[in-house]
Amino acid sequence: MSKHILRQVERLKERIIGVGAVTQTAIADAIGALVAYDEASARRVMQANVDVDRATIEIQEECLKTFALYQPLVGDLRLVVAVLKINNELERIAKLSKNIAKRVLYLITVGGGGVAFDFRPMASHAQEMVSASLDALVRADSKTAHQVRRDDDALDAMRRSIHKQIRIAISEDPRQTERLLKFYAVAKHLERIGDMATNIAADVIYMVDGEIVRHTQEA
Secondary structure, X not given: OOHHHHHHHHHHHHHHHHHHHHHHHHHHHHHHHXXXXXXXXXXXXXXXXXXXXXXXXXXXXXXXXXXXXXXXXXXXXXXXXXXXXXXXXXXXXXXXXXXXHHHHHHHHHHOOOOOOOOOHHHHHHHHHHHHHHHHHHHHOOHHHHHHHHHHHHHHHHHHHHHHHHHHHHHHHOHHHHHHHHHHHHHHHHHHHHHHHHHHHHHHHHHHHHOOOOOOOOOO
């Protein structure tokens, strides 16, 4: 491996980890804004999405430049392809966090009391899945990536539990339906963030082992 491609590969890793850190903070800030009904935090998440959009465009251009200038061989080629795909997943995670923030702003506007559902365990689990999947990328660790995919089942169960609570609340007070559906959407967005993390993990598994697992269930 030439020094040039080695430096470029490390640069790509650093850039994608930097974007990953911003997206993880956005998840935490979005749920923090929801718990506290904090408009400033919600707007911070909205701005973070703008920053992530800009950064992901730059990373995409870096990946294309790597293909054009260095013509990476199989191992490095898989890593660059993985970064390109993971870059897209992180952009989607940032948008999901932004969507949560938008629901927070709506809830602040309409009022109606605090949050009756605890989203913090679900958000923490989703955030940890994103973190673990990116750690697996840096360490080329397919074992951790497989574990991330297994962890998605717990997140799905949390989403089902919250959705059940929301359906009960709607049946008890249909007048609150529109407001409660915003909470329903928050749980769905957190579940989708977990799905994005499992996609990242699948890309890592392909990068390390050459195994395609995106459309299979983890044992």
